Structure formats: C-alpha cells, structure tokens
Amino acid sequence: MWPNNTDAPFLLTGFPGLEEFHPWISIPFFAVYVSVLVGNGTLLYLIKEDHNLHGPMYYFLAMLAGSDLMVTLTTMPSVMSVLWMNYRKISHGPCFLQAYTIHSLSIVESGILFAMAYDRFVAIRSPLRYNSILTNSRVIKIGLGVFMRGFVSIVPPILPLFWFSYCHSHVLSHAFCLHQDIMKLACADITFNRIYPVILVVFTFFLDALIILFSYILILKTVMGIASGEERSKALNTCISHISCVLVFYVTVLGLTFIHRFGKHAPRIVHISMSYIYFLFPPLMNPIIYSIKTKQIKKSIVHLFSVHRRT
Template sequence: MMWPNITAAPFLLTGFPGLEAAHHWISIPFFVIYVCILLGNGMLLYLIKHDHSLHEPMYYFLTMLAVTDLMVTLTTMPTVMGVLWVNHREISSVGCFLQAYFIPSLSVVESGSLLTMAYDRFIAIRNPLRYASILTNTRVVALGVGVFLRGFVSILPVILRLFSFSYCKSHVVTRAFCLHQEIMRLACADITFNRIYPVILISLTIFLDSLIILFSYILILKTVIGIASSEERAKALNTCISHISCVLIFYVAVMGLIFIYRFGRNVPEVVHIIMSYIYFLFPPLMNPIIYSIKTKQIQHGIIRLLLKHKFSS
C-alpha cells in the first residue's frame, strides 16, 4: 500500500525544549524577524514588478531569490509562531511530511537561484557586449523553470518514502517545524535510502553549485584584474558584492546545518536547534537588506516609490 500513513497519528512540535515558559518572550524577536522578511522581500518583488528600469535579467533572478525566501518563511514560520504563541504543537503527518518536503526543496531552489545570478554576473563582466543576446527573456525563463523543477523534483523520492513508513517510535519533533533528517529517524523501517540519497543530492546540487560559483568568480576576478582603469575595476567588482554576500550567508548557513546533522552527534541539541533556525531565517532576512544597501538601482527604486506615495497623498 503506497500511502498507509495519511491518517497516521500526528506529530508533536517542541519549539525550544526546556524554555517553554519563555516561549512568549522568544516569540517577540521571531515575530519581528518574520515581519521584516515579509516586508523586505515583498518590497523587492513590488519594486522589480513596477519599476521598468529593473526589468533586466539580474533582477529577474533576484525575483526568484526573493520568492524562494518568502516560500521558505511561509513554510516554516506559521508552525513556529503557533508553538511559541499559543502552544499549538500538533501537526498532521501529511502536514509534517509536506513541510519536510518544501524546506530542502527550497534550499536547492535557492542554491540554483544564486547559481543563475553568478551566471548573470559572469556574462555581464566576461562578455558584456553579448550580454543582451545571451540572456534573452526566453533563456531567463528557461533557467528559472529549470531551477524550480530541479528543486521540487529532486527531493521527491525520499519524501514519498516517508509516506510509506510506519512510525512506532516517538512522534515528538525536537523543534517547531519538521525536517526530513529528523522524521526519518522516527520511522520503524529501513531508512538506508533516505540516509544515502540526500548525501548524493546535496553533492550534485548545493556543493556542486557552490564550486561552480567559486570557479565563476575566479574567472571574473581574472577579467577584472585585466581591466586597465582602476575606476572600472572597482565598478565591476561593486556589481558583484551583493551577490557574493548573499552566497556566503546562504552557503555558510546551509553547510553548517548539514555538517551539524551529519557529524555533530556529540554536539548539544541546542546547537542543532539554533543552527536550524539560522538556516531558514538568516538568509531571507539579510538578502533584501544587502541588495537594498549595496545596489544603487534598488535604492533609487525605493526613493522613487517613497516620493510617488508622498506626492500622491
């Protein structure tokens, strides 16, 4: 039978073990971060949609990043706030499995989005005269569709197996959202495939993406060094700073979580919990801030938007 656990017993979310009495206080910074993520990424999407000067491949890829960050937040934060605010700990098995599906899928999508943004910078600096002919709207759409398909299809095999497992062990999840790594350990079944497949997937997606991005920036740096004018060199590098910052934040967070789960058996559980929250909150919070601070086109778009509302009122 393919789906024996659709009506299985629900799972219980924990939040911060040992700090249940302080959950209401802990909810305050979490709620502030939640609102900032929604406003920051929502603002980027609004600006890119309504400001025609931002209708370029670079900002279309930034749109993918902002959409992914919003999806990550909307996938995780409702259950987190439910636990912290009203102690709503119960989550259905289907809801838990879907959360365990979307979180890693969106990580692969975010990695792919950062890779496409690196490709954009690579073409813009290495081959600027052919930029418009290479990154056409059709190619941008194809890259975007490919990134999302890779993310949402690649993780399906292990998530489908979660539905077929029986769960005779504890149904308690040690945080306020469901991760595949933890759910599979609660199964009373052979989870060898669910242990090995993610390692292969991470190697072929996130780790490979990071290596390609690193190699692309080595080539970009080589090109920039060859530019005669120091002013032009600084200008070229400045267009990459925002992307490099987002790359570092994402890959440090995701790889830190991966290594903690794979090799941190002796690490205190609180470190696992903190890393998991950093993993899905810090990049979505910082990405719009970085692009708003470091990208003049975004800054000008914000100013135009504020002036428009000021004069219209």
C-alpha cells in the same frame, strides 16, 4: 498498497526546557518574520513596478526573493503556533508536504544563486553580448530549470515517508518538519533515505558552490585585465551583492551541516538555533544586502518613499 494514515500525529518542538519563555522568544521571531515578508515583498514590488529593474539580474533577484518568501511562509506559521499557542500537533500529510517544500526550496535557492553567478559572469566576460545571451526567454527557461530541479529531486526521499510506519517517538526536533527528523521515527529500512540526501547535497549545494567559485575566479581574472582602475571597481561593485548573498547562504549551510555531523555532543538548543538561523537569516539578509549595495534598488526605494510622502 495505500499510505498508512492511522498513526498518531507528530508533535513539533519549540525550545525544550524554555517553554515558559516561548511567548517572549516569539517576539524576535515574529519581528524577523515580518521583516522577511516586508523586505522580500518590497523587492518583488519594486522589480515589478520599476521598468529600470526589468533586466536579467533583477529577474533572478525576484526569483530569490520569491523563494525566500515561500520558505518563510512554509516554516514560520507552525513555528509561531508552537511559540504562541503551544499547538504542537501536525498530521502526517501536512508534515510531509512541509518537509518537501522546505528542502525543495533550499535546493532552489542554491540554484538561483548559481544562475545569478552566471548572470554576473556573462555581464563581465561578454558585456556586448549580455542582452543577446540572457534574453527574457532564456531567463525564464533557467528559472524553470532551477525550480524543476529543486522540486523534482526531493520527491524520491519524501515519497516513502507516506508508506513508513512510525512506532518510535512521534516527537520531532523542531517546530517544523524536516526529512531527517521524520525518517528517524520510522520503523522501516531507511537506508535509501539516509544515502540519497547525501548524494543530492553533493550534486546540488557542493557542485553549485564549486561552479560559483570557479566563475568568480574567471570574473576576477577578467576584471584584473581591465586597464582603468575606475572600471575595475565598477565591475567588481556589480558583484558585491551577489557575493554577499552567496556567503550568507553557504556559510549557514556549512554551519548547519557541521553542527549535525560533528556536534553530536553539543547542547540540543545549539542544533535547534542553527536550524532557525539557516532558514531565517538568508531571507532576512538578502533584501537588506541588495537594498544597500545595489544603486538601482536604492534609487527605486527612495522613489517609492518620495511618492508616498507626496500623496
């Protein structure tokens, strides 16, 4: 049986009722888009060029920046095409691929934050064994495992989309493709596509968040056992950036989940806006948080700008 490619293309949606303001709405979106590209691109450049940043913590940070760049580059081109040119059509294949990439990268980001929690756990609980535990080869294996989990676990609900027939409205709810939007348009039994994502969320986002919380309880217990107040403060400061990024990510996940599950009577604009916050806010904030809170990153940024000034 071959995929059904004869159906009409899907139609993306901007901000319903505000179409005449789309050119103005595109301005802050474009500003955020550029900021995400510059911020995460700068982090990747600094980690590559500065040998002082060649360590497990910064390798995981590079993975986070790379994931943020990928999800932004996946979503924003279609968003900007809707807002700038009112180009709304998207064929099935690219739409399914976009949904697959977006959802995969969400799970990847959760996994990276989990890996970064493990990094902080080892650094504080076993500082003398840190380099022997988190070797370069082990960091690579963890990174590959995180990306494999994200991109493999999303295949089961995405693959059936190619074989569904779509006889309902072809209008999607956002300016990018999401699995939950596409499956609602299918004239087929979507029971699996409804149940599987719920199970997946429990065993990825929820489980990752639970383990991160537990790891920080153990970290806090270790830090409280340090006699010197200065050493306690120094140990906690190394975790602040990661804790901030975890809160930014999971608070937006909870907000989006809450709106989708319990905000059925909320205006449609609220649902749409929350989706944009979920996909844009963490990639925007992560490089800012690490640039402000991480001393070595700040030094690298200062050095980078001072070199450019001299040249």
